[in-house]
Amino acid sequence: MNILLVGGAGYLGGALTDLLQETPHAVRVYDRLLYEESYRKNVPFVLGDVRDTATLQPHLDWADVVVWLAALVGDGACALNEALTLEVNRDALQYAADHFDGRMLFLSSCSVYGAMDGLLHEASALHPLSLYARTKLWGEEMLAKKNAISFRLGTLYGLSDRFARVRFDLVVNTLVMRAVLHKNIEVFGGAQFRPHLHVFDAARVLVNQLESSAKGVFNLHGENLTVMEVANKVKRRLPETHVEVTTAPFEDLRNYSVTSEKAARELGFCPKRTVDEGIDEIAALLQEGRVTDSFLSRYSNYLYLKPLLQSYTSPLGEVLTSSTS
Structure with a gap:
């Protein structure tokens, strides 16, 4: 298939x-x-913007399955x-x-649940707290x-591949980075739950569902852990780490745990990698010096995009906004 x-x-x-590729x-x-x-991967590549529909359409016509990332x-x-x-x-x-009339796999987010108590399943109430979460719900x-x-x-969390950038704006990855480089983790609150999933477990599900007949919405996670529980796991793997808890206000109000029982039952989903393994992956990457400056903005979606997308005032008094075009 294409x-x-x-x-x-x-x-x-x-x-x-x-x-x-396998x-x-x-x-x-x-x-x-x-x-x-x-x-630099050895696969056919097209440099294109999703907003450029004239460039995108021939590739939609070619495809049997589209994975929309x-x-x-x-x-x-x-x-x-x-x-x-x-x-x-x-x-x-x-x-x-x-x-496009073929099969599509779409990457949504558990962020659509917002701040909710209990173990959330696909039919649970939705409470998206951000524009990002709302766009994911609209996509569904x-x-x-x-x-x-x-x-x-x-x-x-975890390492993706040898070429893709590491993301240090994800909970597990950023806590490990701070533990390795500073031997100190600052946790804001810490009681908020997140469902965590290794990047390769997510990729494996996508490969397995290319030719299936399954449709609808599925939660995918490996472990439900509070931020403090993740910090404590990091400390156990990296014992020199000091964990500091602050009660200062923080902007991220998300707090949710999910069940992936539907995916396990209907798709055979069974995550293979653990948060502990992800911690070891990121720690080894940093300890071996494979990332020379983990604070570069390119490792954070927000920090990298901020100077590109924010409005600013020109010397002529015009309010301008940069874009990716």
């Missing part, structure tokens, strides 16, 4: 592409390279420029839904009547 990975050059796309499928990556200066990702990154977020996260997906709704699966991913 598999088109839209937004396939990123964190999850890197792991997914590696797994797909299959007989023909794979093509379509990506803007917003965070990367080059694409393209998005501005994260609450902070999406809040920088609402209009652009809607163009990329909502409008581009709507175009694909209207102009767009694809509800299509030959499509929407995966509500937990917070990813």
